[in-house]
């Protein structure tokens with residue numbers, strides 16, 4: 379069904395910019411033979427470049443597919459999991475160039491579009507559980523992105539803030555539960571708290587305190603803004619939460635998406651990519667750009683930013699993702 383072509387990955391030098399325009403392949407993937415599954419439109423056995431978003435069909439997760447009865451067998455459980463990290467789309471204070479931090483502002487229309495576009499880019503990648511911060515801009519981004527997903531599962535924010543909240547939001551149908559994806563919100567993934575800079579204009583602040591000082595506050599590892607969090611302090615909560623709450627899902631073979639913020643994600647990527655406190659200064663995250671990692675045998679492999687829904691470089695090296703996507707295609711009418 380899928381034409382297999384192979385070519386060596388074109389590997390850029392290791393860069394710490396995640397701006398989505400340059401999909402970076404991990405250096406370790408340099409010599410990986412890309413086994414592209416070709417391009418096709420749903421149903422024709424050829425993967426299209428446009429996701430079948432809005433398609434009414436629901437598909438069975440490939441890992442749970444019944445045997446095909448012709449001596450075939452259900453694909454064995456994936457020994458690798460995918461992790462998608464995404465900074466929220468543009469917020470209304472991003473648009474006004476204001477320091478936001480832990481102030482809970484919504485997306486702009488542009489941020490909504492960015493989230494939808496991100497959803498199209500990851501619409502063929504399996505997602506079993508979603509984590510967001512407690513802030514609306516990350517939750518809006520996750521929900522809007524999931525509206526594009528071809529699996530068509532329903533993302534549902536879980537409420538465990540009290541026993542009553544948990545019991546009042548219980549789902550009593552196993553089938554319905556199977557067709558949903560839990561969205562876990564966590565304050566630990568909130569944006570770094572920007573202290574007395576919150577609400578100030580970034581340019582005016584640089585004019586007042588000096589460009590170097592503001593850059594130090596925004597990008598250094600251990601210099602906090604006035605009465606705010608340094609990246610190190612943000613990492614203490616965000617990376618700890620990631621290790622304690624997100625990694626166990628990946629270890630269990632679940633595919634995860636984390637929708638969060640520029641600096642809470644910078645602290646997580648610093649951990650995943652083993653960046654030094656010097657290297658992390660140059661790490662910048664654009665709004666609404668999905669970043670893909672593969673978790674395998676306890677290691678995180680950086681796979682770059684999926685530019686399109688069937689980009690070979692994303693699905694190469696990770697046969698399970700290619701199988702998932704092929705099966706989605708064959709199941710989506």
Ligand SMILES: O=C(O)[C@H](O)COP(=O)(O)O
Nearest residue numbers: 476477478479569596640
């Ligand atoms: O909190 C904010 O203002 C933004 O989310 C990130 O700001 P920064 O790019 O200045 O860290």
